[in-house]
Amino acid sequence: MKRILLTIAYDGTNYSGWQKQLSPEVKTVEGELEKALRALFRSPNLICIGASRTDRGVHALGQRATIDVETNIPVEKIPLAVRSLLPSDIVVVKAEEVPADFHPRYDCIKKTYEYRIWNGPMRNPKERLYTTFVYSPLDLEKMNKAASNFIGTYDFAAFCAAGSTVSSTVRSIFDCYVKSEGNVISIYVTGDGFLYNMVRIMAGTLIAVGQDKVSPDEILQIILSGNREKAGITAEPQGLTLQEIYYDLHGKAVDSEG
Amino acid sequence: MKRILLTIAYDGTNYSGWQKQLSPEVKTVEGELEKALRALFRSPNLICIGASRTDRGVHALGQRATIDVETNIPVEKIPLAVRSLLPSDIVVVKAEEVPADFHPRYDCIKKTYEYRIWNGPMRNPKERLYTTFVYSPLDLEKMNKAASNFIGTYDFAAFCAAGSTVSSTVRSIFDCYVKSEGNVISIYVTGDGFLYNMVRIMAGTLIAVGQDKVSPDEILQIILSGNREKAGITAEPQGLTLQEIYYDLHGKAVDSEG
Known part of the structure; x- marks a missing residue:
């Protein structure tokens, strides 16, 4: 076997x-x-x-x-x-x-997700299944500043959908940044694990930052509040892609031989 | 009105x-x-x-x-x-x-089409509707050399699907080049008009060049032969996007006032 x-x-x-x-x-x-x-x-x-x-x-x-x-x-x-x-x-x-x-x-050691936004005056039908559409121009610099504030080990209860029954809402975010290419803005986030809807709530919050509705400095307060209502909306599913899952396969293989 | x-x-x-x-x-x-x-x-x-x-x-x-x-x-x-x-x-x-x-x-003065190829060992399901899949690595340099040989005014009968009933198969190609980004190879072609399936047959021929089945220098011979069988296969439709149609709207507006 x-x-x-x-x-x-x-x-x-x-x-x-x-x-x-x-x-x-x-x-x-x-x-x-x-x-x-x-x-x-x-x-x-x-x-x-x-x-x-x-x-x-x-x-x-x-x-x-x-x-x-x-x-x-x-x-x-x-x-x-x-x-x-x-x-x-x-x-x-x-x-x-x-x-x-x-x-x-x-x-699993860590996972990386990408969340994609189509940011332009009109929808792109070829991107409709793989991005969320945001009409108003987003402030990339502010989004990036806000993204970096997610990095760390925190109780992310404010970024967890209601009704989740996990025993702990503490997670570590190792990396979080925003990149743009043409009309597509991508949020990349890497962490040891994610709560239910966590990446989509982070994306919804970063979109609100890009629209000047939330300041980058508020991210930490929102996390520390533990209050789901303080974070942004849950961004639509079609923008989200599970990019990579990391294992220490070599270490594991050695262990099994030891 | x-x-x-x-x-x-x-x-x-x-x-x-x-x-x-x-x-x-x-x-x-x-x-x-x-x-x-x-x-x-x-x-x-x-x-x-x-x-x-x-x-x-x-x-x-x-x-x-x-x-x-x-x-x-x-x-x-x-x-x-x-x-x-x-x-x-x-x-x-x-x-x-x-x-x-x-x-x-x-x-219409000219039109630009893009033809996209997913070139990698495995298919990408998010790209399946917007690219054609080519497993074997393509030689971009040869494809680009071949692409430049399409530029000019020629009888493109060799690049026209059988059964077409146009009165003339002469067309002018103003620009044709190949670009890659990650696993996606894009062919861009601009011309005053295109015959039935012309861009897809050009793409199929450029893929054959990238696979070393056709040499870049043969493009002109294929065009001059006027023989559809000498050109490559008709590449799949989902790789093709009509990018832009150009008009001289200003000149036209002036004309209509004159």
């Missing part, structure tokens, strides 16, 4: 998020992926364990999931082998063998 | 091309646009005259069309006024009044 770590890219537009639902009519990325892998490996009980539960309409270029399989297919050939079994909006980008005790969620 | 020139952006994915079809079940960009404008202006006989007949799956950021209307809506407000009547994949970007004898097709 091999444990295989998959890197998965998808366009989340047509899915009710990553996580498989009990009702088979609800199309999810995990559901489609599991179906394809079960067919490929002729293994009706195969399950995927994903690293991140992306929401409805959210995209990924570097989602990760593990499967346990007995197979003669060389591991590096799995992406190509599964291709014709998957819809065109889900792609297995990479497959690699990992130690038997590797867990895609618990072994 | 005012003649109004509209600039239209659309994602062509869900349409059978620009041009309205006799069958109302066939969804086209022109058909949807006309429906929205007829509702806005309460003018059931309003017709659009488009500048370019883009194909099924082809996109536009700068399509143009004229309408003739009696209206009290200020011309510059039309894009916003029609927005809620249009599906989200069609956007009227701009509206401007033009002289009564202006024609979007006959008065």
